[in-house]
Amino acid sequence: MNETKFQERIDAEKKIEPKDWMPDAYRKHLIRQISQHAHSEIIGMQPEGNWITRAPSLRAKMILLAKVQDEAGHGLYLYSACETLGISREELVKQLHDGKAKYSSIFNYPTLSWADMGAIGWLVDGAAIVNQVSLQRTSYGPYSRGMVKICKEESFHQRQGYEIMAEMAKGTPEQKAMAQDALNRFWWPSIMMFGPQDSDSPRTGNAMKWKIKRQTNDALRQDFIDKTVGQAEVIGLTIPDPDLKWNEERGSYDFGEMDWDEFWNVVNGNGPCNKQRLAHHKKAHDEGEWVRNAAKAYAKKQELVAN
Numbered sequence: 006m007n008e009t010k011f012q013e014r015i016d017a018e019k020k021i022e023p024k025d026w027m028p029d030a031y032r033k034h035l036i037r038q039i040s041q042h043a044h045s046e047i048i049g050m051q052p053e054g055n056w057i058t059r060a061p062s063l064r065a066k067m068i069l070l071a072k073v074q075d076e077a078g079h080g081l082y083l084y085s086a087c088e089t090l091g092i093s094r095e096e097l098v099k100q101l102h103d104g105k106a107k108y109s110s111i112f113n114y115p116t117l118s119w120a121d122m123g124a125i126g127w128l129v130d131g132a133a134i135v136n137q138v139s140l141q142r143t144s145y146g147p148y149s150r151g152m153v154k155i156c157k158e159e160s161f162h163q164r165q166g167y168e169i170m171a172e173m174a175k176g177t178p179e180q181k182a183m184a185q186d187a188l189n190r191f192w193w194p195s196i197m198m199f200g201p202q203d204s205d206s207p208r209t210g211n212a213m214k215w216k217i218k219r220q221t222n223d224a225l226r227q228d229f230i231d232k233t234v235g236q237a238e239v240i241g242l243t244i245p246d247p248d249l250k251w252n253e254e255r256g257s258y259d260f261g262e263m264d265w266d267e268f269w270n271v272v273n274g275n276g277p278c279n280k281q282r283l284a285h286h287k288k289a290h291d292e293g294e295w296v297r298n299a300a301k302a303y304a305k306k307q308e309l310v311a312n
Protein backbone atom coordinates (compact mmCIF):
# COMPACT_ATOMS: atom_id res chain seq x y z
CA MET A 6 0.00 0.00 0.00
CA ASN A 7 1.29 3.48 -0.76
CA GLU A 8 0.51 6.80 0.86
CA THR A 9 -2.39 7.57 -1.54
CA LYS A 10 -4.07 4.23 -0.84
CA PHE A 11 -3.49 4.73 2.88
CA GLN A 12 -5.18 8.14 2.77
CA GLU A 13 -8.08 6.70 0.77
CA ARG A 14 -8.58 4.13 3.48
CA ILE A 15 -8.57 6.80 6.16
CA ASP A 16 -11.01 8.94 4.16
CA ALA A 17 -13.33 5.93 3.83
CA GLU A 18 -13.39 5.69 7.67
CA LYS A 19 -11.62 2.30 7.65
CA LYS A 20 -9.51 1.58 10.72
CA ILE A 21 -5.77 1.07 10.41
CA GLU A 22 -4.62 -2.07 12.22
CA PRO A 23 -1.13 -2.92 13.60
CA LYS A 24 -0.05 -5.12 10.68
CA ASP A 25 -1.29 -2.71 8.00
CA TRP A 26 1.16 -0.56 6.09
CA MET A 27 1.31 2.98 7.43
CA PRO A 28 3.54 6.00 6.72
CA ASP A 29 6.35 6.34 9.21
CA ALA A 30 5.14 9.82 10.18
CA TYR A 31 1.69 8.40 11.06
CA ARG A 32 3.31 5.72 13.24
CA LYS A 33 5.53 8.28 15.00
CA HIS A 34 2.62 10.68 15.50
CA LEU A 35 0.58 7.94 17.14
CA ILE A 36 3.43 6.76 19.36
CA ARG A 37 3.86 10.32 20.60
CA GLN A 38 0.17 10.95 21.26
CA ILE A 39 -0.74 7.54 22.70
CA SER A 40 2.34 7.44 24.94
CA GLN A 41 1.61 10.95 26.22
CA HIS A 42 -1.90 9.79 26.93
CA ALA A 43 -0.66 6.64 28.75
CA HIS A 44 1.85 8.60 30.83
CA SER A 45 -0.92 11.05 31.76
CA GLU A 46 -3.07 8.26 33.14
CA ILE A 47 -0.21 6.91 35.25
CA ILE A 48 1.18 10.24 36.48
CA GLY A 49 -2.45 11.29 37.01
CA MET A 50 -2.70 8.72 39.80
CA GLN A 51 -0.42 10.82 41.99
CA PRO A 52 -2.53 13.92 42.78
CA GLU A 53 -5.47 11.70 43.78
CA GLY A 54 -3.37 8.99 45.43
CA ASN A 55 -2.33 11.78 47.79
CA TRP A 56 -5.85 11.74 49.31
CA ILE A 57 -6.59 8.00 49.60
CA THR A 58 -5.32 7.87 53.19
CA ARG A 59 -7.22 11.05 54.10
CA ALA A 60 -10.62 10.42 52.51
CA PRO A 61 -13.36 11.59 54.91
CA SER A 62 -15.28 8.27 55.05
CA LEU A 63 -14.88 4.60 54.23
CA ARG A 64 -17.27 5.01 51.29
CA ALA A 65 -15.29 7.94 49.90
CA LYS A 66 -12.05 6.03 50.34
CA MET A 67 -13.31 2.93 48.52
CA ILE A 68 -14.58 4.99 45.60
CA LEU A 69 -11.36 6.99 45.30
CA LEU A 70 -9.26 3.82 45.53
CA ALA A 71 -11.29 2.22 42.74
CA LYS A 72 -10.95 5.34 40.60
CA VAL A 73 -7.18 5.52 40.99
CA GLN A 74 -6.92 1.81 40.13
CA ASP A 75 -9.01 2.46 37.00
CA GLU A 76 -6.45 5.08 35.92
CA ALA A 77 -3.70 2.45 36.22
CA GLY A 78 -5.79 0.18 34.00
CA HIS A 79 -6.22 2.96 31.43
CA GLY A 80 -2.47 3.46 31.38
CA LEU A 81 -1.99 -0.24 30.71
CA TYR A 82 -4.49 -0.38 27.81
CA LEU A 83 -2.79 2.65 26.29
CA TYR A 84 0.75 1.31 26.70
CA SER A 85 -0.41 -1.94 25.07
CA ALA A 86 -2.00 -0.02 22.17
CA CYS A 87 1.23 1.93 21.78
CA GLU A 88 3.37 -1.24 21.81
CA THR A 89 1.45 -2.54 18.76
CA LEU A 90 3.23 0.25 16.85
CA GLY A 91 6.59 -1.42 17.44
CA ILE A 92 7.98 0.30 20.50
CA SER A 93 8.64 -1.39 23.86
CA ARG A 94 7.23 -0.41 27.24
CA GLU A 95 10.81 0.05 28.51
CA GLU A 96 11.54 2.58 25.78
CA LEU A 97 8.30 4.45 26.48
CA VAL A 98 9.06 4.73 30.19
CA LYS A 99 12.63 5.80 29.41
CA GLN A 100 11.30 8.61 27.19
CA LEU A 101 9.15 9.79 30.08
CA HIS A 102 12.05 9.71 32.53
CA ASP A 103 14.38 11.49 30.09
CA GLY A 104 11.81 14.27 29.63
CA LYS A 105 11.38 13.42 25.91
CA ALA A 106 7.75 12.35 26.31
CA LYS A 107 5.19 14.68 27.78
CA TYR A 108 2.17 14.03 29.97
CA SER A 109 -0.85 16.23 30.56
CA SER A 110 -0.09 19.60 32.15
CA ILE A 111 -3.03 19.24 34.55
CA PHE A 112 -1.24 16.71 36.76
CA ASN A 113 1.44 19.21 37.71
CA TYR A 114 -0.86 21.10 40.06
CA PRO A 115 -1.04 20.20 43.77
CA THR A 116 -4.14 18.78 45.48
CA LEU A 117 -4.56 20.87 48.61
CA SER A 118 -7.95 19.80 50.01
CA TRP A 119 -10.55 17.03 49.79
CA ALA A 120 -12.59 19.31 47.51
CA ASP A 121 -9.79 18.95 44.96
CA MET A 122 -10.85 15.29 44.56
CA GLY A 123 -14.24 16.64 43.56
CA ALA A 124 -12.77 19.20 41.17
CA ILE A 125 -10.50 16.61 39.51
CA GLY A 126 -13.29 14.08 38.98
CA TRP A 127 -15.77 16.67 37.77
CA LEU A 128 -13.48 18.86 35.65
CA VAL A 129 -10.39 16.80 34.77
CA ASP A 130 -12.24 13.56 34.04
CA GLY A 131 -15.00 15.66 32.47
CA ALA A 132 -12.47 17.24 30.10
CA ALA A 133 -10.85 13.85 29.49
CA ILE A 134 -14.24 12.36 28.47
CA VAL A 135 -14.99 15.13 26.00
CA ASN A 136 -11.61 14.51 24.38
CA GLN A 137 -11.83 10.72 24.54
CA VAL A 138 -15.39 10.41 23.24
CA SER A 139 -14.09 12.12 20.14
CA LEU A 140 -11.05 9.80 20.07
CA GLN A 141 -13.29 6.72 20.03
CA ARG A 142 -13.49 7.42 16.28
CA THR A 143 -9.72 7.79 15.86
CA SER A 144 -8.33 6.01 12.81
CA TYR A 145 -5.99 3.58 14.59
CA GLY A 146 -7.94 0.48 15.64
CA PRO A 147 -6.27 -0.43 18.97
CA TYR A 148 -6.39 3.22 20.18
CA SER A 149 -10.03 3.55 19.17
CA ARG A 150 -11.08 0.34 20.93
CA GLY A 151 -9.13 1.32 24.06
CA MET A 152 -11.00 4.63 24.13
CA VAL A 153 -14.40 2.91 24.12
CA LYS A 154 -13.61 1.02 27.32
CA ILE A 155 -11.89 3.98 28.96
CA CYS A 156 -14.84 6.32 28.28
CA LYS A 157 -17.24 4.01 30.13
CA GLU A 158 -15.07 4.22 33.24
CA GLU A 159 -14.40 7.94 32.93
CA SER A 160 -18.09 8.75 33.08
CA PHE A 161 -18.27 7.07 36.51
CA HIS A 162 -15.24 9.14 37.54
CA GLN A 163 -16.87 12.36 36.42
CA ARG A 164 -19.97 11.48 38.44
CA GLN A 165 -18.00 10.74 41.61
CA GLY A 166 -16.24 14.10 41.37
CA TYR A 167 -19.45 15.99 40.74
CA GLU A 168 -21.08 14.24 43.70
CA ILE A 169 -18.26 15.39 46.01
CA MET A 170 -18.61 18.97 44.74
CA ALA A 171 -22.41 18.94 45.05
CA GLU A 172 -22.24 17.58 48.61
CA MET A 173 -19.69 20.15 49.69
CA ALA A 174 -21.49 23.00 47.96
CA LYS A 175 -24.61 22.31 50.00
CA GLY A 176 -22.66 21.68 53.23
CA THR A 177 -21.41 24.19 55.81
CA PRO A 178 -20.19 27.62 54.60
CA GLU A 179 -16.62 26.36 55.13
CA GLN A 180 -17.28 23.29 52.94
CA LYS A 181 -18.86 25.42 50.23
CA ALA A 182 -15.85 27.75 50.34
CA MET A 183 -13.52 24.76 49.93
CA ALA A 184 -15.49 23.59 46.88
CA GLN A 185 -15.39 27.08 45.36
CA ASP A 186 -11.66 27.35 46.05
CA ALA A 187 -11.03 24.01 44.31
CA LEU A 188 -13.06 25.18 41.29
CA ASN A 189 -11.11 28.46 41.24
CA ARG A 190 -7.78 26.63 41.17
CA PHE A 191 -8.72 23.83 38.74
CA TRP A 192 -10.87 25.65 36.19
CA TRP A 193 -8.17 27.22 34.02
CA PRO A 194 -5.73 24.29 34.20
CA SER A 195 -8.63 21.99 33.15
CA ILE A 196 -9.44 23.97 30.05
CA MET A 197 -5.73 24.08 29.23
CA MET A 198 -5.82 20.26 28.99
CA PHE A 199 -7.18 20.68 25.45
CA GLY A 200 -3.84 22.07 24.35
CA PRO A 201 -2.83 25.27 22.55
CA GLN A 202 -5.25 27.24 20.39
CA ASP A 203 -5.68 25.77 16.90
CA SER A 204 -3.63 28.61 15.40
CA ASP A 205 -0.74 27.57 17.69
CA SER A 206 -1.05 23.79 17.46
CA PRO A 207 1.62 22.33 15.14
CA ARG A 208 0.26 18.76 15.32
CA THR A 209 -3.37 19.44 14.45
CA GLY A 210 -2.93 19.57 10.65
CA ASN A 211 -1.63 16.01 10.24
CA ALA A 212 -3.76 14.70 13.11
CA MET A 213 -6.95 15.85 11.37
CA LYS A 214 -5.80 14.71 7.91
CA TRP A 215 -5.05 11.22 9.26
CA LYS A 216 -8.20 11.30 11.44
CA ILE A 217 -6.12 10.62 14.55
CA LYS A 218 -7.85 13.63 16.09
CA ARG A 219 -11.49 14.04 15.04
CA GLN A 220 -11.97 17.54 16.43
CA THR A 221 -9.55 20.37 17.01
CA ASN A 222 -8.31 21.56 20.41
CA ASP A 223 -10.51 24.69 20.35
CA ALA A 224 -13.65 22.81 19.28
CA LEU A 225 -13.26 20.32 22.13
CA ARG A 226 -12.49 23.06 24.64
CA GLN A 227 -15.66 24.92 23.64
CA ASP A 228 -17.71 21.73 23.92
CA PHE A 229 -16.39 21.13 27.45
CA ILE A 230 -17.11 24.69 28.58
CA ASP A 231 -20.64 24.58 27.13
CA LYS A 232 -21.35 21.33 28.99
CA THR A 233 -19.86 22.40 32.31
CA VAL A 234 -21.22 25.91 32.95
CA GLY A 235 -24.76 24.66 33.65
CA GLN A 236 -23.41 21.98 36.00
CA ALA A 237 -21.70 24.67 38.11
CA GLU A 238 -24.92 26.69 38.22
CA VAL A 239 -26.96 23.70 39.45
CA ILE A 240 -24.73 23.30 42.52
CA GLY A 241 -24.41 27.05 43.15
CA LEU A 242 -20.70 27.47 42.35
CA THR A 243 -19.22 30.25 40.24
CA ILE A 244 -16.81 29.65 37.37
CA PRO A 245 -13.83 31.99 37.88
CA ASP A 246 -14.05 33.73 34.52
CA PRO A 247 -15.57 37.23 34.43
CA ASP A 248 -15.72 37.07 30.62
CA LEU A 249 -17.87 33.94 30.55
CA LYS A 250 -21.07 34.88 28.74
CA TRP A 251 -23.69 33.05 26.66
CA ASN A 252 -23.45 34.02 23.02
CA GLU A 253 -26.90 33.65 21.51
CA GLU A 254 -25.66 33.93 17.95
CA ARG A 255 -23.05 31.17 18.28
CA GLY A 256 -25.17 29.07 20.64
CA SER A 257 -22.07 28.74 22.86
CA TYR A 258 -20.34 30.46 25.74
CA ASP A 259 -17.75 33.15 25.12
CA PHE A 260 -14.90 32.89 27.59
CA GLY A 261 -11.78 34.72 28.74
CA GLU A 262 -8.18 34.40 27.58
CA MET A 263 -6.09 31.63 29.06
CA ASP A 264 -2.69 32.39 30.54
CA TRP A 265 -0.63 30.84 27.75
CA ASP A 266 2.66 31.66 29.48
CA GLU A 267 1.55 29.54 32.40
CA PHE A 268 0.46 26.75 30.01
CA TRP A 269 3.81 26.53 28.17
CA ASN A 270 5.71 26.87 31.42
CA VAL A 271 3.93 23.80 32.83
CA VAL A 272 4.16 21.85 29.54
CA ASN A 273 7.90 22.54 29.42
CA GLY A 274 8.52 21.07 32.86
CA ASN A 275 8.35 24.11 35.13
CA GLY A 276 4.92 23.82 36.74
CA PRO A 277 4.36 23.63 40.50
CA CYS A 278 4.78 19.82 40.73
CA ASN A 279 6.58 18.66 37.54
CA LYS A 280 9.79 17.70 39.30
CA GLN A 281 8.01 16.00 42.19
CA ARG A 282 5.75 13.96 39.85
CA LEU A 283 8.65 12.68 37.77
CA ALA A 284 10.85 11.94 40.80
CA HIS A 285 8.02 9.94 42.37
CA HIS A 286 7.50 7.95 39.16
CA LYS A 287 11.22 7.16 38.89
CA LYS A 288 11.39 6.03 42.52
CA ALA A 289 8.36 3.75 42.15
CA HIS A 290 9.79 2.38 38.90
CA ASP A 291 13.17 1.61 40.52
CA GLU A 292 11.52 -0.01 43.51
CA GLY A 293 9.45 -2.21 41.19
CA GLU A 294 12.45 -3.55 39.30
CA TRP A 295 12.52 -6.82 41.25
CA VAL A 296 8.87 -7.48 40.27
CA ARG A 297 9.66 -6.99 36.58
CA ASN A 298 12.73 -9.24 36.89
CA ALA A 299 10.72 -11.95 38.65
CA ALA A 300 7.99 -11.78 35.97
CA LYS A 301 10.61 -12.04 33.20
CA ALA A 302 12.32 -15.00 34.92
CA TYR A 303 8.97 -16.76 35.32
CA ALA A 304 8.09 -16.20 31.66
CA LYS A 305 11.46 -17.59 30.63
CA LYS A 306 10.99 -20.66 32.81
CA GLN A 307 7.55 -21.29 31.29
CA GLU A 308 9.09 -21.01 27.83
CA LEU A 309 11.77 -23.57 28.71
CA VAL A 310 9.15 -25.96 30.11
CA ALA A 311 7.03 -25.56 26.95
CA ASN A 312 9.98 -26.34 24.67
Ligand code: FAQ
Nearest residue numbers: 042045046049108109110133197198199200206207208209
Ligand atom coordinates in the same frame (compact mmCIF):
# COMPACT_ATOMS: atom_id res chain seq x y z
N1 FAQ B 1 -0.22 19.05 28.49
O1 FAQ B 1 0.08 20.53 18.46
P1 FAQ B 1 -0.55 20.23 19.76
C1 FAQ B 1 -6.37 11.66 31.60
C2 FAQ B 1 1.80 19.30 23.79
S1 FAQ B 1 -6.73 12.69 30.29
C3 FAQ B 1 0.99 18.64 28.06
O2 FAQ B 1 -1.90 20.80 20.02
P2 FAQ B 1 -1.66 17.53 19.83
C4 FAQ B 1 -7.50 11.05 32.40
C5 FAQ B 1 1.50 18.30 22.66
O3 FAQ B 1 1.64 16.97 23.11
C6 FAQ B 1 -5.25 13.61 29.90
N2 FAQ B 1 1.39 18.76 26.77
O4 FAQ B 1 -0.52 18.64 20.03
C7 FAQ B 1 -7.27 11.17 33.88
C8 FAQ B 1 2.53 18.67 21.64
O5 FAQ B 1 3.75 18.05 22.05
P3 FAQ B 1 5.04 17.82 21.07
C9 FAQ B 1 -4.47 13.04 28.77
C10 FAQ B 1 0.52 19.29 25.90
O6 FAQ B 1 -1.10 16.23 20.20
C11 FAQ B 1 -8.11 11.95 34.63
C12 FAQ B 1 2.66 20.18 21.80
O7 FAQ B 1 2.17 20.48 23.12
N3 FAQ B 1 -5.24 13.01 27.57
O8 FAQ B 1 -5.24 11.50 31.76
C13 FAQ B 1 -0.76 19.71 26.28
O9 FAQ B 1 -2.26 17.68 18.47
C14 FAQ B 1 -7.94 12.07 36.01
C15 FAQ B 1 1.85 20.94 20.77
O10 FAQ B 1 0.43 20.74 20.94
C16 FAQ B 1 -4.67 12.90 26.35
O11 FAQ B 1 -3.46 12.84 26.23
C17 FAQ B 1 -1.13 19.57 27.63
N4 FAQ B 1 -2.33 19.96 28.09
O12 FAQ B 1 -2.80 17.95 20.88
C18 FAQ B 1 -6.26 10.45 34.53
C19 FAQ B 1 -5.62 12.81 25.21
N5 FAQ B 1 -1.39 20.20 25.19
O13 FAQ B 1 4.54 17.84 19.67
C20 FAQ B 1 -6.09 10.57 35.93
C21 FAQ B 1 -4.94 12.46 23.92
C22 FAQ B 1 -0.52 20.09 24.16
O14 FAQ B 1 5.92 19.00 21.37
C23 FAQ B 1 -6.92 11.38 36.67
N6 FAQ B 1 -4.13 13.54 23.41
N7 FAQ B 1 0.61 19.55 24.59
O15 FAQ B 1 5.64 16.54 21.51
C24 FAQ B 1 -4.64 14.56 22.68
O16 FAQ B 1 -5.85 14.65 22.44
C25 FAQ B 1 -3.67 15.57 22.14
O17 FAQ B 1 -2.39 15.01 22.16
C26 FAQ B 1 -3.68 16.93 22.91
C27 FAQ B 1 -2.61 17.84 22.26
C28 FAQ B 1 -5.04 17.60 22.77
C29 FAQ B 1 -3.32 16.75 24.38
